[in-house]
Amino acid sequence: MSKIDIRYPDDTRKSFEKGLAAGEILASWKKDAVKDAVAARLNDRLIDLSSPVTENGTIDAVNVNTPEGVGVLRHSISHVMAEAVQELFPNVKVTIGPSIEDGFYYDFDYESTFTPEDLKKIEERMAEIAAKDAPFTRREVSREEAVELFKKKGEPYKVELINDLPADVKTVSLYTQGDFTDLCRGPHIPATGKIKAFKLLNVAGAYWRGDEHNKMLQRIYGTGFATPKEMAEYFVFIEEAKRRDHRRLGKELDLFQINEEVGPGLIIWHPKGAMLRTIIEDWERKEHFKRGYDIVLGPQILRDHMWIRSGHMDHYKESMYFTEVEKEGYGIKPMNCLSHMMIYKSKIRSYRDLPLRYFELGTVHRHEKTGVLHGLTRVRQFTQDDAHILCTPEQLNSEIVAIADFVKYAMGIFGFEYEVELSTRPSNSIGSDRDWEMATAALEESLKGNRMVYDINEGDGAFYGPKIDFKLKDALKRKWQCATIQCDFALPERFDLHYIGADGEKHRPVMLHRVILGSIERFIGVLIEHYAGAFPVWLAPVQAILVTVTDSQIPYGEEVYRKLLDIGVRVEKDFKNEKLGHKIREAQLQKIPYMLVIGDKEVASGTISPRQRDGKNLGAMTVDALVDLIRGKCSRYE
RNA sequence: GCCGAUGUAGCUCAGCUGGUAGAGCAGCUGAUUCGUAAUCAGCAGGUCUGGGGUUCGAAUCCCCACAUCGGCUCCA
Numbered sequence: 001m002s003k004i005d006i007r008y009p010d011d012t013r014k015s016f017e018k019g020l021a022a023g024e025i026l027a028s029w030k031k032d033a034v035k036d037a038v039a040a041r042l043n044d045r046l047i048d049l050s051s052p053v054t055e056n057g058t059i060d061a062v063n064v065n066t067p068e069g070v071g072v073l074r075h076s077i078s079h080v081m082a083e084a085v086q087e088l089f090p091n092v093k094v095t096i097g098p099s100i101e102d103g104f105y106y107d108f109d110y111e112s113t114f115t116p117e118d119l120k121k122i123e124e125r126m127a128e129i130a131a132k133d134a135p136f137t138r139r140e141v142s143r144e145e146a147v148e149l150f151k152k153k154g155e156p157y158k159v160e161l162i163n164d165l166p167a168d169v170k171t172v173s174l175y176t177q178g179d180f181t182d183l184c185r186g187p188h189i190p191a192t193g194k195i196k197a198f199k200l201l202n203v204a205g206a207y208w209r210g211d212e213h214n215k216m217l218q219r220i221y222g223t224g225f226a227t228p229k230e231m232a233e234y235f236v237f238i239e240e241a242k243r244r245d246h247r248r249l250g251k252e253l254d255l256f257q258i259n260e261e262v263g264p265g266l267i268i269w270h271p272k273g274a275m276l277r278t279i280i281e282d283w284e285r286k287e288h289f290k291r292g293y294d295i296v297l298g299p300q301i302l303r304d305h306m307w308i309r310s311g312h313m314d315h316y317k318e319s320m321y322f323t324e325v326e327k328e329g330y331g332i333k334p335m336n337c338l339s340h341m342m343i344y345k346s347k348i349r350s351y352r353d354l355p356l357r358y359f360e361l362g363t364v365h366r367h368e369k370t371g372v373l374h375g376l377t378r379v380r381q382f383t384q385d386d387a388h389i390l391c392t393p394e395q396l397n398s399e400i401v402a403i404a405d406f407v408k409y410a411m412g413i414f415g416f417e418y419e420v421e422l423s424t425r426p427s428n429s430i431g432s433d434r435d436w437e438m439a440t441a442a443l444e445e446s447l448k449g450n451r452m453v454y455d456i457n458e459g460d461g462a463f464y465g466p467k468i469d470f471k472l473k474d475a476l477k478r479k480w481q482c483a484t485i486q487c488d489f490a491l492p493e494r495f496d497l498h499y500i501g502a503d504g505e506k507h508r509p510v511m512l513h514r515v516i517l518g519s520i521e522r523f524i525g526v527l528i529e530h531y532a533g534a535f536p537v538w539l540a541p542v543q544a545i546l547v548t549v550t551d552s553q554i555p556y557g558e559e560v561y562r563k564l565l566d567i568g569v570r571v572e573k574d575f576k577n578e579k580l581g582h583k584i585r586e587a588q589l590q591k592i593p594y595m596l597v598i599g600d601k602e603v604a605s606g607t608i609s610p611r612q613r614d615g616k617n618l619g620a621m622t623v624d625a626l627v628d629l630i631r632g633k634c635s636r637y638e
Numbered sequence: 639g640c641c642g643a644u645g646u647a648g649c650u651c652a653g654c655u656g657g658u659a660g661a662g663c664a665g666c667u668g669a670u671u672c673g674u675a676a677u678c679a680g681c682a683g684g685u686c687u688g689g690g691g692u693u694c695g696a697a698u699c700c701c702c703a704c705a706u707c708g709g710c711u712c713c714a
Contacts, residue, residue: 105709113642204709205641212711216641219709247707251649260687260705319713364714369639370705372712384714469714481714519714550671577671585675599673611674 005056016053023049023190026061036226037061038072038194039187046072048138048187064194064226074099076136076177076189077126077198077224078106083180084125085220088118094182095157095208095217101477102234103223107206109157110218119200119220126198133193134178138186140171146183149174157208158183197231198224244475246528247375253533253590255541256376265373265380267521272541275570277520279539281361283413283637284385284517291406293359293387298339300363304329306338309494311430315463319366336362337513340388341495344509349499354509355391355399361520362386376525377480383520389512390497393438396510400446400468400485403514407470407483410516413637414527419479420452421469423460430464431490439487439510440466464490465513475529482518482526534591534613537633544630545592546573546608547583549599556603560596560623567627571596584611596626 003015008029016025022040026033026049039046043057046068053059062069078097085092085108097106108114114122141149143162150158161183162172175184177192189195200222208214225231242248250256255273262268269277285295301323307313312320312334321332333339340358349356363383372378389399411418422443425436443466447454454468461467470483488511498506517523527539537543544564548557554575564571572592574583580597587595596608607620610629621629 116643202708203642206710207640210711212640216710218641221709258706264705366714369712371639371641371710373706378713382714484714515714522714547674549673552671579671579677580673582676583674588675595674597674601673609674615674617674 004053006053007058009058009060018054019052021049022047022051022053022059025053025059033061036063036065036069038064038069038076038189041068046187048136049190050135051138051187070224070226071099072187073189073194073226074104074224076192077195077222078104079136079175079177079180079182079184079188080126080129080192080195081122081200081220081222082106082108082182083129083178084122086180088121088125093155093157096161097182103201103221105206105219105221107208107217107219109208109215114203114218114220119203122220123198123200126195126200129178130192130195130198132178133191135191136175136177136188138173138175138188140173142170143172146172146174149181150183153181195224196226197228198222199231238476241475241477244529244532245375246377246474246525249528249533250376253528255528258375263380264370265368265378267376267379267381273524275541276535276539277524279541280517280520280524281385284361285359286638287406287410288357288359288385288387291357291402293357296340296343296358296360298333298336298342298360298362301325301330301332302338304331307331310338310491311463311494315428315430319368321365321367332365333362334364334366335513336360336364336384336386337388337491337511338495341491341497341511344390344497345495349390349509351392351499351501351507354499355389355395357387357389359385359387376521376528377474379519379521382522384515385517385520386513386515389514390492390509391512392499392501392507393442393510396442396487396512397446397449399512400443400487401450403485403512403516404446404450404452404468407516410483411470411472414530416472416526416530418482419471420447420454421457421460421471422447422454423457423462423467423469425466426459426461426463428463429461431493435489435493436466439489442510443468443485443487462486462488462513464488467513472523472526472530474526475532480522480526482523483516484514484518486513488513535593537593537630538637540591540593541570542572542590542592543570544572544594544596544610544626545587545590546571546575546596546598547580547587548575549580549597551575551577553598553600553603557598560598560608563623564627569627569630588613594626594630 002018004018005013005015006025007013022042023034026040034049037049039062040049041060041062042053046062062072064070064073075098082094082097089110093109095107095109097104143165146162147159172183173186174181175186175188200220202221204219204221205216206219208217225234253272254270256270257268259268316334320334323330323332343358344356361383363381365381368378368380391399424440465486465488467484467486469481471479472482473479492509492511497509499509501507546557546561548554557573557575561571561573584595591613593613595611597611598608602608602620605620607622608626609620610618610626612618
């Protein structure tokens with residue numbers, strides 16, 4: 001037997017007989033190294049604790065309290081769920097079951113449907129399997145052997161998966177626990193006894209291999225944790241997230257409604273929501289002027305031939321609404337770019353004019369499929385903080401960098417963290433290969449030049465060009481695209497845009513489509529959840545509310561009210577015949593930043609006593625002092 | 639669009655196996671005039687999402703539509 005040399009994370013080294021199990025190698029390093037371990041990492045590869053180690057390298061334990069470790073645990077729980085499901089429902093066909101953020105799922109093909117009672121039964125069966133402490137065992141077989149095995153078991157999906165593996169894959173690995181064997185890369189926990197806390201959450205439809213042309217399977221979602229305590233904490237988080245849900249807060253704070261009678265995906269902004277939106281839009285206009293944008297406005301409907309020329313008719317028709325005016329077909333705009341290009345085309349442009357930056361708070365309509373609508377974040381009519389920048393190819397990079405800076409600044413203002421993705425050419429696209437390469441390279445170089453961290457999203461670009469997407473997360477960690485920068489060589493070509501260069505010749509400009517907040521509706525949705533409805537003073541639709549202790553202070557209260565309104569403070573009054581505690585509570589539930597208490601003392605001294613939303617009492621102060629306080633909190637945003 | 643669940647007063651929700659609808663909060667009226675998260679009493683409020691059907695009788699059972707919720711696909 002030959003020897004292997006092993007290095008541990010603390011740089012101690014040992015040598016072992018080749019083929020010793022990873023778990024044993026770890027155990028001989030530190031006594032408790034495998035106590036919380038669910039797998040091992042050998043040279044950056046995850047393996048089972050029971051896997052024989054046959055090569056030199058660095059080894060470490062993967063503990064269940066790490067993100068990777070809990071992923072292994074959840075993946076193993078999904079196998080246990082599949083075992084339980086097959087025992088309870090023998091004609092179910094298994095497909096795939098990975099771990100995901102916060103849990104796991106497994107997709108099954110089953111002619112009937114799983115009910116909540118079924119989930120309960122499955123859960124009980126899983127607990128029994130866990131109690132058995134059955135070991136997970138791995139074996140490698142040839143792909144032919146695996147195909148035979150799954151054919152015999154009557155598992156066509158598994159057979160399809162194996163058959164679709166690349167030709168150079170000669171063997172596959174199988175994992176067995178109890179009587180259940182699954183095609184799986186692994187690794188897995190040593191035995192089902194490691195499963196201490198799990199819960200099945202819900203059933204949902206999911207297409208086989210994520211393709212809507214394929215059969216719809218039934219996906220069971222669940223979650224699992226190292227300990228019941230961690231799982232309890234997770235459910236507390238879920239409850240908190242539900243309290244932050246913008247659809248709930250939108251109702252409670254009286255910001256907006258979506259009315260069935262009016263139509264799905266259409267937002268009706270109530271006074272407070274409209275105020276919030278106005279504040280954001282005013283801020284945006286100002287920020288755009290600072291950065292050299294021109295404000296423009298285009299019509300809501302444009303003749304069909306415009307959409308034919310742009311390619312929307314070929315590539316976007318099913319998402320558009322159409323209408324007819326005097327027998328002439330019109331398309332309701334789903335994007336703002338066409339009008340902006342017509343502005344560009346309205347006269348001859350010189351290279352000296354570029355870049356031109358046209359900004360519009362443009363309202364667009366998109367016919368979203370019914371199942372995708374979601375509060376403010378996925379709607380059928382929305383307003384974009386849209387701009388189109390027409391520039392020379394040489395100016396592209398600095399313009400993209402400037403936009404990325406703008407995004408960074410804006411997200412800083414609202415306190416958002418975000419992720420960046422570069423989306424490349426989709427299958428259904430217009431434009432030449434060369435233009436796509438140039439456009440993609442321009443975006444990528446700007447990201448790299450700015451040392452931004454980003455992921456690549458293959459084939460997810462717009463039909464006219466690649467894009468950089470900036471994604472924000474909502475309270476339930478769902479990601480929403482807000483800002484985006486799209487590089488477009490195709491539309492300037494289609495609309496024959498040009499400028500006169502220094503050489504006196506015509507040249508083609510490049511167009512950048514970009515939004516900073518994206519859809520204002522969506523952004524506000526995410527913003528509501530981000531602040532849990534407790535908006536900072538500069539954004540709060542109501543900044544302060546006057547509350548009287550008794551009716552006798554009403555005349556003074558009215559005086560203060562008029563003064564604050566006049567100064568421009570967004571103030572309300574609550575002079576109802578209720579006890580102070582009642583009014584404080586109502587203002588608190590409305591998350592108003594300042595409650596201005598007026599009792600006899602305040603009337604006598606010509607003051608108000610502000611109580612902050614956080615419960616802190618600021619004591620009596622003059623109205624002027626309060627105004628200074630509020631203005632101080634808003635100054636950064638003016 | 640697809641899969642599943644849900645749809646009762648302005649809001650949150652009860653309403654068992656079919657026997658003609660109930661609470662809390664909000665609203666209105668009155669009493670009370672009170673110092674930092676709910677004062678008391680009374681009143682009013684519903685074609686039980688809509689449309690068909692089964693039945694002597696439907697909020698309850700069946701079918702269809704619409705909407706919402708959770709996913710899938712798609713997407714700002």
